[in-house]
Amino acid sequence: MTDRRDDAEHALDRAADEALALFADAPGAGRMRVRPVGRPFFPFDEDPFKEPEEPEAPEPAPADAGCHGNRTPWPTARRTAARAATPPAPRTRPLSEALGEVLAAPLTALTDLPAFDTAAMDGWAVSGPGPWRLPVSPDGDGERTGTSGTAGTVGGPEGQGAAADAEAAAAGGTCGADQGAAGAGPAAVAAMATGTADAVPTGAAVLADGQAAVGGAAAPGAVGAAAEAAAGPAAGIAGAQAAATATVAAADEARTGDQITAVAAVGHPAAPTGGIAAAAASGAEPADATNAARAAAVPAGDQAASGAAGAVCPHGQAAVGPAAGGPAGAVAGGPATATDSAAAPGAAGMPGADDQPTAVAIGHPAAPTGGLVGASTNTPSSAAATATGATAAPEAADAPGAPTAPAAPTGGLTGAPTNTPSSAAATATGAPAAASTAVSPTGPPTPLLAGSPSVAPLPDGAAVRIATGARVPPGATAVLRSEHGTVRMGTELYAGRHVDQGQDIRPRGQECRVGDELLGAGGVVSPVVLGLAAAAGYDELEVVPRPRVEVFVLGDELLHEGLPRDGRIRDALGPLLGPWLTALGADVVGVRRLGDDAGALGAALAGSGADVVVTTGGTAAGPVDHVHPTLRRLRAELLVDGVAVRPGHPMLLARLGPRRHLVGLPGNPLAAVAGLLTLAEPLLRSLSGRPRTEPPLARLTDEVTGHPADTRLVPVARTRTGRARPLRFHGPAMLRGLAAADALAVVPPGGASPGTEVALLPFPWCTP
Ligand SMILES: Nc1nc2c(c(=O)[nH]1)N[C@H]1C(S)=C(S)[C@@H](COP(=O)(O)OP(=O)(O)OC[C@H]3O[C@@H](n4cnc5c(N)ncnc54)[C@H](O)[C@@H]3O)O[C@H]1N2
Numbered sequence: 001m002t003d004r005r006d007d008a009e010h011a012l013d014r015a016a017d018e019a020l021a022l023f024a025d026a027p028g029a030g031r032m033r034v035r036p037v038g039r040p041f042f043p044f045d046e047d048p049f050k051e052p053e054e055p056e057a058p059e060p061a062p063a064d065a066g067c068h069g070n071r072t073p074w075p076t077a078r079r080t081a082a083r084a085a086t087p088p089a090p091r092t093r094p095l096s097e098a099l100g101e102v103l104a105a106p107l108t109a110l111t112d113l114p115a116f117d118t119a120a121m122d123g124w125a126v127s128g129p130g131p132w133r134l135p136v137s138p139d140g141d142g143e144r145t146g147t148s149g150t151a152g153t154v155g156g157p158e159g160q161g162a163a164a165d166a167e168a169a170a171a172g173g174t175c176g177a178d179q180g181a182a183g184a185g186p187a188a189v190a191a192m193a194t195g196t197a198d199a200v201p202t203g204a205a206v207l208a209d210g211q212a213a214v215g216g217a218a219a220p221g222a223v224g225a226a227a228e229a230a231a232g233p234a235a236g237i238a239g240a241q242a243a244a245t246a247t248v249a250a251a252d253e254a255r256t257g258d259q260i261t262a263v264a265a266v267g268h269p270a271a272p273t274g275g276i277a278a279a280a281a282s283g284a285e286p287a288d289a290t291n292a293a294r295a296a297a298v299p300a301g302d303q304a305a306s307g308a309a310g311a312v313c314p315h316g317q318a319a320v321g322p323a324a325g326g327p328a329g330a331v332a333g334g335p336a337t338a339t340d341s342a343a344a345p346g347a348a349g350m351p352g353a354d355d356q357p358t359a360v361a362i363g364h365p366a367a368p369t370g371g372l373v374g375a376s377t378n379t380p381s382s383a384a385a386t387a388t389g390a391t392a393a394p395e396a397a398d399a400p401g402a403p404t405a406p407a408a409p410t411g412g413l414t415g416a417p418t419n420t421p422s423s424a425a426a427t428a429t430g431a432p433a434a435a436s437t438a439v440s441p442t443g444p445p446t447p448l449l450a451g452s453p454s455v456a457p458l459p460d461g462a463a464v465r466i467a468t469g470a471r472v473p474p475g476a477t478a479v480l481r482s483e484h485g486t487v488r489m490g491t492e493l494y495a496g497r498h499v500d501q502g503q504d505i506r507p508r509g510q511e512c513r514v515g516d517e518l519l520g521a522g523g524v525v526s527p528v529v530l531g532l533a534a535a536a537g538y539d540e541l542e543v544v545p546r547p548r549v550e551v552f553v554l555g556d557e558l559l560h561e562g563l564p565r566d567g568r569i570r571d572a573l574g575p576l577l578g579p580w581l582t583a584l585g586a587d588v589v590g591v592r593r594l595g596d597d598a599g600a601l602g603a604a605l606a607g608s609g610a611d612v613v614v615t616t617g618g619t620a621a622g623p624v625d626h627v628h629p630t631l632r633r634l635r636a637e638l639l640v641d642g643v644a645v646r647p648g649h650p651m652l653l654a655r656l657g658p659r660r661h662l663v664g665l666p667g668n669p670l671a672a673v674a675g676l677l678t679l680a681e682p683l684l685r686s687l688s689g690r691p692r693t694e695p696p697l698a699r700l701t702d703e704v705t706g707h708p709a710d711t712r713l714v715p716v717a718r719t720r721t722g723r724a725r726p727l728r729f730h731g732p733a734m735l736r737g738l739a740a741a742d743a744l745a746v747v748p749p750g751g752a753s754p755g756t757e758v759a760l761l762p763f764p765w766c767t768p
């Protein structure tokens, strides 16, 4: 059946081809011949894509060129178009505006990539052969398990607070986009925790949409500033931003042993009253608690609190244990995963703020004292603020009146529509005393997170929790994946399998070194190039500006909507050409319908500021074909006036002035596309700085009857085996074959037999 249909199709194709040949007006119609199989066709024995040895000046069209004159051979026409113009001077464009433009200079790495050794997996950075010792909390507590964090869920009697255990926050303290906003709702929120920095790099900041959110570890001096900022009467966004800023700055200066304050601030853009909920943790020095309390003392107060905790989302819609609370603050319950915590009833009780139903409490079970704070921000690249130091008060989870936290599908913290590229992390502990580093035997098991500014060295035999993307500490020899490690006694880490040196560490410079050429000049800036450029440190790119192109659609018979009627037809080229030209690298500044009005065409040409004007129709010598007369009047120079190609032979290329050109496309739609790919494509390629490329070749599945003297351009579809199948409905006025095609095949005079290799002019949206 298929074969018979194919046969029928091919018979139709052949009939159409023969009809075309019969109507051919070129001399030598009787000399029809078929090229031998296996030889690429380049009409006139010349490769149309090959650069000649000597650059040629464009040849002016012969005086008698045109419909019946000495039309330019197709390969020459393409070369002439390619040489008609040169690219303008490059310019610098921000990344956000460079898409589709062409690199004027090579893209050279401004940094090593990765910029530093990073963990490729979540797990532990380890030094030397195992087993390894893990850091421990001051109370001797270590990690509970090899792979999951511990957390308690609770709200105090006053129902306030959220605390995040370091593990839990890192693993699941998220503000997933699917999760409902909770906590402070539209109000701005700030959450603050005090404690002791347990590692130099702790803390960082997260700002999303500019409104929000920091978890920061701050030196004592900075704590007050941050607190003040957060507590400012402006509250809301301003306060949150100020807090964020202050905390970021402070975090950079934090040193081991510093008393720190983790501040998480979120301002919602729509915050009407600007209330800030500040959550202060204790388990720290009283002075810090005071600062924290100051931060909490917000005029709008409905969410203000001390001893409360916050889980913060970058967009600020979410997630805090917002309400006021007693000094007892948050409390911690038993072990639980972050997810459990989030879903747990009463996890975040908050009476007195009925419309703030949620806060998720994740208290560290081992936290010795005081209210605590966990602030967790989350973004795609992950961020979390963590705190420990909650006081155990298991009964608090059942506090009457405590609203139920919504069952968040994932993540330990309440969610808000969120996720932004910015990210950071903060860690704080409620440890009242001594300094600790990531590997201190007295320090808590603090994970190293992506975005940490610096990393303390890891001594031989030690291990520390690390997240994917985090800097690997100096001295680390490998990363042990979390699923491959087992923690015993809380402080000993065993590998379930052999760990190779360097395993799961992405070494600095693995992808490129600073100065490496990532892409050559002439590359088109694709979405991927934008990403690569950003990763490599670029804010802007040097590009060739897109040529400005204006399309003039000529023809009184054209309708722009509805069905053909009264002898009039729809304009098929206006809708087709704009996007096609854009895909060829043009900046299409307009598509104008000018009818068949010589005056309007002249005025439009004279007034156009485009680098290239593309006209459709009016190229022949009919009574209302105004293109030639108008070009003559404007003293335009005809570079190509008619091409020995079917369809489309009346196509033309003219120079309107310095750096201004016109491509005249015939009105028949397939003829117009033939002109587009013969003249406009090479002209735009040159103007936009795109390099010339070798045409793809493909063998024909079937014979194509040739024109005796002219090149034929035939719509073809690529088969699964890479052959080119000539398509039906390829008459000059048709679009149907073109719509099913991937390319136009270049068939030389005389035609081509099945299996013959021909050059293709691919459509930009199809892979060759
Ligand atoms: N005496 C001769 N007449 C013609 C010759 C020739 O050599 N000697 N060549 C024919 C060929 S080949 C072509 S192609 C056309 C080119 O003519 P024009 O460029 O002047 O185009 P028009 O006459 O304006 O239109 C031709 C045809 O296409 C239709 N058309 C025009 N614009 C559109 C559009 N935007 N969307 C859809 N269809 C369009 C128009 O209605 C006509 O049917 O000249 C032959 N004549």
Ligand code: MOO
Binding pocket: 645, 646, 647, 648, 649, 650, 666, 668, 670, 671, 732, 733
């Ligand atoms: O070949 Mo025309 O018939 O250029 O469309």
